[in-house]
Amino acid sequence: MKKVLITAFTALVLFSCQNDQSEAAGSETSASTARRGCATQEVLEAQLRADPMLAIRMNEIEAYTNKAMLTGKLVNGKVQIPVVVNVLYKTAAQNISDAQIQSQIDVLNKDFNALNSDFGSVPALFAGVKANVGISFVLDQIIRKSTTKTSWGTNDAMKKTAQGGLAPTSPTTKLNLWACAIGGGILGYAQFPGGASATDGVVIDSKYFGLSGSAAAPYNLGRTATHEVGHWMNLxxxxxxxxxxxxxxxxxxxxxxxxxxxxxxxxxxxxxxxxVEMTMNYMDYVDDNAMYMFSNGQKARMAAIFLSGGPRAAFGI
Structure with missing residues (x-):
């Protein structure tokens, strides 16, 4: 396993200049109808260009996270996150059902609490670092809105009422998810801690939301949300x-x-x-049925943001 030593300068480079997108793909043995596409990094780079102070805020969050992990000052007990699901639909298939939405909440609860049925498939090499993150989710509200838009893209238009979207509900104390047609082969994207509250949350294409209804293979096991919520929690x-x-x-x-x-x-x-690569980690790009673990180090990063003084402390401990 690697060692990580991040200086303030290194963090600044990471959060303001990291756009070296590798073109080589890892090994794959199954043909997919479409490759997983997460636009979180591209959205971050656009936000950094628009808001020069964002890099500084993210540096501060990184310094706080490292200090919390080094001192062992991590969250004790359970974190329960209220979730607001904003559904924007043009077609009946995009107007996903309450049952499909609840199935996504159920997946998040399983994946973040090591209750997923494939957790036992983690290879012996990584068994010592596989984590029960211990964060749970509860469905707080579903908001629906009919739209004439065919696709929303990744410029946060779905989060803005002036552009026909739905503004986030209480984003400092509730996780907002948007289910809509993103387009461009993008399955979803998230906003890292430190971004504007007016755009905070996670966007998931309705075709990859939950387990049933419009959910399409090979991304029909709800792991797009697991991956994107990981970003929202600073992974x-x-x-x-x-x-x-x-x-x-x-x-x-x-x-x-x-x-x-x-x-x-x-x-x-x-x-x-x-x-040996940890290809079964939720933060890789593999198919839904090939990802089934977080690591203890990732758990520590996620836990740190909910501490007093952390970027998501308002969710309460």
């Missing part, structure tokens, strides 16, 4: 959005690049030390 992509990049977590191996489909195990990185 980076496991390959660090760069060739042999850093995800700022010490117990995940260095990945050469993102992986797609269902990689054969073991899949070796070409980075220094050629470690």
């Amino acid at each position: 980076r992509h496991i390959w660090g959005d760069a060739t042999c990049g850093s995800d700022l977590v010490s117990d995940t191996p260095t990945h050469n690049a993102e992986n797609y489909g269902v990689p054969a195990y073991p899949h070796y990185s070409t980075c220094s030390g050629t470690p």
